[in-house]
Amino acid sequence: MQSILPLPTQSVKPGTSTGQQFWHSATTDRSEKIIDSFSPADGQLIARVYPSTRSDYDRVIETAQAAFQEWRLVPAPRRGEVVRQMGEQFRQYKRELGTLVSYEMGKSLQEGLGEVQEIIDICDFAVGLSRQLYGLAMHSERPAHRMMEQWHPLGLVGIISAFNFPVAVWSWNAMIAWVCGDVCIWKPSEKTPLTALACQQIITEVLRNNDVPEGVSCLITGGREAGEWLARDPRIALVSATGSTRMGKAVAEAVAGRLGRSLLELGGNNAIIVTEHADLDLAIPAIVFGAVGTAGQRCTTTRRLIVQDTVYDDVKKRLANAYAQVRIGSPLDESYHVGPLIDRQAVQGYQAAVQEIRSAGGRFVVEPGVLDGPGFESGCYVRPCIAEAENHWPVVQRETFAPILYLIRYTTLDEAIELQNGVPQGLSSAIFTLNLREAERFLSVVGSDCGIANVNIGTSGAEIGGAFGGEKETGGGRESGSDAWKAYMRRQTNTINYGTTLPLAQGITFEL
Ligand code: UN1
Numbered sequence: 309m310q311s312i313l314p315l316p317t318q319s320v321k322p323g324t325s326t327g328q329q330f331w332h333s334a335t336t337d338r339s340e341k342i343i344d345s346f347s348p349a350d351g352q353l354i355a356r357v358y359p360s361t362r363s364d365y366d367r368v369i370e371t372a373q374a375a376f377q378e379w380r381l382v383p384a385p386r387r388g389e390v391v392r393q394m395g396e397q398f399r400q401y402k403r404e405l406g407t408l409v410s411y412e413m414g415k416s417l418q419e420g421l422g423e424v425q426e427i428i429d430i431c432d433f434a435v436g437l438s439r440q441l442y443g444l445a446m447h448s449e450r451p452a453h454r455m456m457e458q459w460h461p462l463g464l465v466g467i468i469s470a471f472n473f474p475v476a477v478w479s480w481n482a483m484i485a486w487v488c489g490d491v492c493i494w495k496p497s498e499k500t501p502l503t504a505l506a507c508q509q510i511i512t513e514v515l516r517n518n519d520v521p522e523g524v525s526c527l528i529t530g531g532r533e534a535g536e537w538l539a540r541d542p543r544i545a546l547v548s549a550t551g552s553t554r555m556g557k558a559v560a561e562a563v564a565g566r567l568g569r570s571l572l573e574l575g576g577n578n579a580i581i582v583t584e585h586a587d588l589d590l591a592i593p594a595i596v597f598g599a600v601g602t603a604g605q606r607c608t609t610t611r612r613l614i615v616q617d618t619v620y621d622d623v624k625k626r627l628a629n630a631y632a633q634v635r636i637g638s639p640l641d642e643s644y645h646v647g648p649l650i651d652r653q654a655v656q657g658y659q660a661a662v663q664e665i666r667s668a669g670g671r672f673v674v675e676p677g678v679l680d681g682p683g684f685e686s687g688c689y690v691r692p693c694i695a696e697a698e699n700h701w702p703v704v705q706r707e708t709f710a711p712i713l714y715l716i717r718y719t720t721l722d723e724a725i726e727l728q729n730g731v732p733q734g735l736s737s738a739i740f741t742l743n744l745r746e747a748e749r750f751l752s753v754v755g756s757d758c759g760i761a762n763v764n765i766g767t768s769g770a771e772i773g774g775a776f777g778g779e780k781e782t783g784g785g786r787e788s789g790s791d792a793w794k795a796y797m798r799r800q801t802n803t804i805n806y807g808t809t810l811p812l813a814q815g816i817t818f819e820l
Contacts, residue, residue, distance in 0.1 A: 388438025452807025572783025
């Protein structure tokens with residue numbers, strides 16, 4: 309059994325007078341405001357969700373603590389088997405969950421399905437990993453001694469996820485944490501609570517069928533306050549948080565204040581460098597997908613394009629032509645490329661950035677705008693735009709979560725790399741060139757300072773097999789593939805003496 313708290317006896321009650329669905333809770337002490345989930349696709353209120361109270365939270369944590377005592381004893385490959393079955397469930401519900409992601413969050417259906425595919429992929433990865441949680445063995449300097457390291461589970465892992473990848477980022481954390489032997493408490497974004505509840509429902513059967521103790525998979529709902537409970541709570545061994553740099557700094561401070569562990573995946577300000585040796589037939593679609601995909605709301609979205617002056621005009625013209633083909637409309641209708649922003653507040657952020665670009669003297673190559681009229685009633689649809697800008701402008705230095713692409717000109721590769729690195733964030737980066745020297749220089753120690761650096765592919769759309777995350781204000785954490793699992797475990801170094809004497813290290817003698 310699992311906890312899908314804050315709902316001690318949760319049920320979906322259809323059929324209110326307005327036809328909306330309400331998640332019900334037996335708890336009556338609800339001081340916090342009910343969370344309304346609106347679809348940015350059509351502006352409809354699609355559900356109302358009760359936020360967890362502090363007493364719900366404490367009950368969840370106590371249940372999770374008890375669950376950890378049992379779950380840590382389950383052999384890792386057995387835990388992997390549970391995750392394998394979860395992957396099967398997500399395969400089965402891929403279309404339904406992908407559609408809900410698309411409807412609640414507003415990304416295109418293709419991208420909603422892609423997000424569920426990321427869950428399936430990380431499940432597969434985690435299953436293999438469950439037999440590969442390797443520690444090293446070392447040669448001891450002492451005779452008849454053996455040294456090795458083991459990796460043990462950490463305990464309770466808090467997962468704070470953002471609206472833009474409402475389910476995939478949870479799965480990167482949870483699936484890996486579970487095979488490592490941890491238990492998880494998920495606080496999804498208050499903008500996308502339904503997709504989170506759906507994920508919990510999808511895995512319920514697997515948890516039940518395998519007699520997984522209640523509390524291995526927990527969910528709390530709420531806003532900033534619920535995030536703070538996790539960050540401040542010494543019972544939470546690791547807080548993995550995805551979101552804005554502002555949120556990440558608050559989490560980092562609170563967790564560091566109690567010397568806990570945090571794993572942060574925060575803002576990006578990702579650039580693509582296009583050199584005169586680029587294959588523009590590859591570069592243009594990569595740039596467009598990177599800049600307009602998910603309506604510019606990926607942390608890996610391409611926000612800056614740094615183009616060599618010799619090809620600048622050509623790139624600018626081709627991009628303007630490509631943008632003219634981009635179709636904006638309902639994310640559920642597959643004939644459109646770009647859906648809405650998450651809410652009207654995000655639209656205001658887009659408009660404020662546009663205003664700031666104009667005041668700074670920026671010139672729009674592709675004009676911005678907010679769409680209205682039939683199909684755009686939610687007020688959340690905006691035009692992806694391109695502005696010629698300068699890297700040092702405050703608006704360019706900031707991450708605006710919207711489809712605004714800045715065009716910046718350069719002459720030498722060193723200058724391009726300096727521009728690319730010349731922002732506070734350090735998540736993703738790319739270069740388009742067929743010139744080996746340029747590509748290798750970009751990847752070298754004097755090249756990109758980002759956690760992700762690509763050649764001839766865009767900045768977004770990373771595969772789950774690599775470690776995902778970035779440097780500087782992006783927070784330094786790594787999630788998902790490679791050896792990111794180590795963040796979810798504690799390392800123990802063991803020295804075993806199987807001899808009959810007690811030689812000391814460093815040649816020290818100590819005789820009684
Ligand atoms: C995010 O935007 O927080 O690399 C995650 C990508 C996706 C994940 C993005 N696989 O664009």
